[in-house]
Amino acid sequence: MRTDPAVFLRPATWAEALAAKAEHPAARPIMGGTDVMVELNFDRPRPPALLDLTAIPELAGWERTGGLIRLGAGVPYTRIITELGDALPGLAGAARTVGSPQIRNRGTVGGNLGSASPAGDAHPPLLATGAAVEVASARGTREIPIGDFFTGPKRSALLPDELIRAVRVPAAAGPQQFAKVGTRNAMVIAVCSFALALRPADRAAGTGIGSAGPVPLQAPEAEEFLAGELDWTSPEALDERVARRFGELVAAAARPIDDVRGHAAYRRHALAVLARRTLTWAWDDYRRETAGAGDVDGQR
Amino acid sequence: MRVTLTVNGERRVADDVWPGESLLYVLRERLGLPGAKNACEQGECGSCTVYLDDVPVCSCLVAAGQAQGREVRTVEGLADGGRLDPVQAAFAEAGAVQCGFCTPGLIVQTHALLRDDPDPADADIREALAGNLCRCTGYEKIIEAVKLAAARTGGSQ
Secondary structure, eight states, rough: OOOOEEEEEEEEEHHHHHHHHHHHHHHHSSSSSSTTTHHHTOOOSSSEEEEEEEEEEEEEEEEETTTTEETTTTTTTTHHHHHSTTTTTHHHHHHHHHHHHHHTTBBBBBHHHHHHHTTTHHHHHHHHHHHHHHHETTTTTEEEEHHHHHHTTTSSSSTTEEEEEEEEOOOSSSOOOEEEEOOSSOOOOOOOOEEEEGGGGGGGEEEESSSSSSSOOOOOHHHHHHHHHHOOOOOOOOHHHHHHHHHHHHHHHHOOOOBTTTTTHHHHHHHHHHHHHHHHHHHHHHHHHHHHOOTTTOOO | OOEEEETTEEEEESSSOTTTOOOIIIIISOOOOOOOOOOOSOOOOOOOOEETTTTEEGGGGGGGGGGGGGGEEOOTTTSSSTTTHHHHHHHHTTTSSSSSSSHHHHHHHHHHHHHOSSSSOHHHHHHTTOOOOTTTOOHHHHHHHHHHHHTTOOOOO
């Protein structure tokens, strides 16, 4: 027998949504439905209520203030690709690998964070760029640094009465790359994925590892290694030994398991390859930018 | 609960909708529009693709209540009376229809592709149709049909 959600809540404003979540803390928020509807269609344990957030206009927009993008929780991946490719190239790159066009038309970063899957495609670029999740309840608003957001497989620091309002992502201050391993170019849950963000002005690099641990991870030792080894002032071609060592440090930061999508050993190996490749691409981008800035006739 | 929406230009009302029900179920079982197909129920196969406010989506992943007050266009809404849409005609002529189960979703998704890009490159066609599975594996003919429709609807050869 079907035990369907008894209530379908459809607030028209953010204040109404917070009030509804306070009243029904077990209500399952639904945005694009690309995770939640699969659970409902497959008769998995059903929530007592669905809280549809698609009628709330402020969730569907983004704004830029200085160097920070505030991305509403309801902006679908398709719009991130078409509108934010320059400001958030890492996240836009990850968005391009999500599902299919139909899925990208519906799926959102807010939903990806809400599901908190270790394999969520948006997570590695958010980690690499030091994003923060803006959450709210009837009690008020708070910001959770992305590194503190994921607490376990499909678990997050979000409290029962809280909803995700937006994610605050620093606009790119240098080249960013994202790469993902899967069985085909579409409809793939990552076997593993990796994001890299260079910040030349800070002589720093950010990393994010997906689908190779109980939560999406950073690789702090690999970041420190890059900060020290790369010649940011007059960038030469990347030393292959640096790229290889970076790959090893990223692989060492992962905590993968064997599962249906891949073995732990394969994931570590593939991550080392992805880390090396993305570093090579990002460093080549940086060298081109540096050459272009110093030379009016710089070729692009 | 009751859901009121516009489907293929007509105002429609569905009653006794379960709160967890999908738009696909409402279209097929409550409104008598069996064009969009029910296959994977998880967004993998694209056979339930419809326009929701002019954006192609998997209707199995839209909660019925989310379609309240919105506009839906299904494969049934593409033909102009008895005259097939050029995409439908091209699929029939190119031999892109085998068992036919994936066809409605492919047609809606192709319709959306050609609306946005009247002359897509091969790679763009493959990318646009990456979320539509054909278990008869008739992809070559499907891509030919897309090109045929593009050539007829204004794209260059």
